[in-house]
Amino acid sequence: xxxxxxxxxxxxxxxxxxxxxxxxxxxxxxxxxxxxxxxxxxxxxxxxxxxxxxxxxxxxxxxxxxxxxxxxxxxxxxxxxxxxxxxxxxxxxxxxxxxxxxxxxxxxxx
Amino acid sequence: xxxxxxxxxxxxxxxxxxxxxxxxxxxxxxxxxxxxxxxxxxxxxxxxxxxxxxxxxxxxxxxxxxxxxxxxxxxxxxxxxxxxxxxxxxxxxxxxxxxxxxxxxxxxxxxxxxxxxx
Numbered sequence: 163x164x165x166x167x168x169x170x171x172x173x174x175x176x177x178x179x180x181x182x183x184x185x186x187x188x189x190x191x192x193x194x195x196x197x198x199x200x201x202x203x204x205x206x207x208x209x210x211x212x213x214x215x216x217x218x219x220x221x222x223x224x225x226x227x228x229x230x231x232x233x234x235x236x237x238x239x240x241x242x243x244x245x246x247x248x249x250x251x252x253x254x255x256x257x258x259x260x261x262x263x264x265x266x267x268x269x270x271x272x
Numbered sequence: 273x274x275x276x277x278x279x280x281x282x283x284x285x286x287x288x289x290x291x292x293x294x295x296x297x298x299x300x301x302x303x304x305x306x307x308x309x310x311x312x313x314x315x316x317x318x319x320x321x322x323x324x325x326x327x328x329x330x331x332x333x334x335x336x337x338x339x340x341x342x343x344x345x346x347x348x349x350x351x352x353x354x355x356x357x358x359x360x361x362x363x364x365x366x367x368x369x370x371x372x373x374x375x376x377x378x379x380x381x382x383x384x385x386x387x388x389x390x
Contacts, residue, residue, distance in 0.1 A: 164316070197376040199317070206367055206383055207309075207317060212376040250317050254375040260333050261307070261319035261375070 165190060166251055166264035173270040174241045182267045184234045184251030190262055194254040196234040198227055201248045201266075210249070211236060243271050274298040274379040276368050281384030288358050288388070294351040294368030294381050301349040302326075305371040308342060308353045310364035311383075320366070321353065336362075358388045 167185045174180040184196065198211040209218050211227035214234065224245075226237045238245055251264040280292040292308070308320040321342040322331045330342055341354040351368050365383040372378035 195375055199377070201317075206380040207377075208380070209372070209376060209378050212372060212378070213374055218378060248316075252317070252319075252376075258334075260331055261309075261322070263317040263319065266316040 164265045165255060165258070165262040166253070168249075168251060168264035168267045170265070171268045171270065173272055174238075175272045176241055176243065178241045179237060179239045180241055180245075180269060181238075182236045182249055182251075182269070184236070184264050186232055186234075186253065186262075188232065189257040190253040190255040191229065191232050191234055193256055196227070196229050197252050198225075198236045199250045199252060201250065203247070207250065238269070241271055245269060246271050274370065276370060276379055276381035278366065278368050278381035278384040281366065281386045283387045283389065284358055285390050286359060286388055289354070289356045290358065290386060291355070292353040292366055292368075292384055292386070296349045296351065296368075296370070299370070301344075302346045306344060306351045307369045307371065307377060308351075308366055309369050309377070309380075310362075310366045310386075312361070312364040315364075318364075322371075323351070355386070358386075360388050362386060363388045 195213045199207040200210045201207045214229040215227045248266045250266045255262045275297045277295045307322040323342045339357045343352045367383045368381040369377035370379040
């Protein structure tokens with residue numbers, strides 16, 4: 163059982179907005195930065211959002227992150243076919259003294 | 273351009289050992305912490321271990337504590353993961369990951385597959 167929880171799947175049609183939630187606790191999301199990773203099929207993960215809402219250079223501004231209390235969310239606006247991937251939230255956990263990942267959310271573009 | 277090249281994976285019997293390597297280039301290796309993250313077939317990501325830039329601070333997931341050892345050779349820009357007492361549940365793709373200036377992984381290797389089976 164993951165320390166962080168995410169819905170297993172999300173979907174939308176091209177152009178729609180999709181939101182993925184990530185729920186945790188005071189020892190991870192509340193006290194540390196929340197990060198999001200995108201994993202396209204058959205490839206290594208890629209950093210998508212760091213420090214709750216920062217985009218690395220090269221990441222389209224269609225992707226945005228937010229955090230409030232014990233929850234965080236990733237929003238994809240203007241959904242595109244190339245956004246079909248698995249998305250993972252992650253944070254450092256002060257109680258475990260280690261990084262934790264959510265179970266991942268598979269985004270399907272209908 | 274940051275490059276992380278993972279190697280050393282393969283087929284090993286239960287109880288066996290294996291050493292993974294991650295060759296880094298394109299950045300000042302001695303400045304950044306590094307981690308290993310694994311992914312079992314069809315499963316999600318699991319953080320395995322992290323090491324500080326100088327190698328002084330080291331952290332492990334409970335699932336590998338006492339069996340795996342992370343290390344780095346800053347003169348060779350290389351990260352290692354020595355794995356002992358391997359179990360079937362250690363079967364996974366192992367990725368090395370460079371930390372950013374914060375608690376996130378900003379670059380990942382291509383991964384190396386470890387299969388533990390008799």
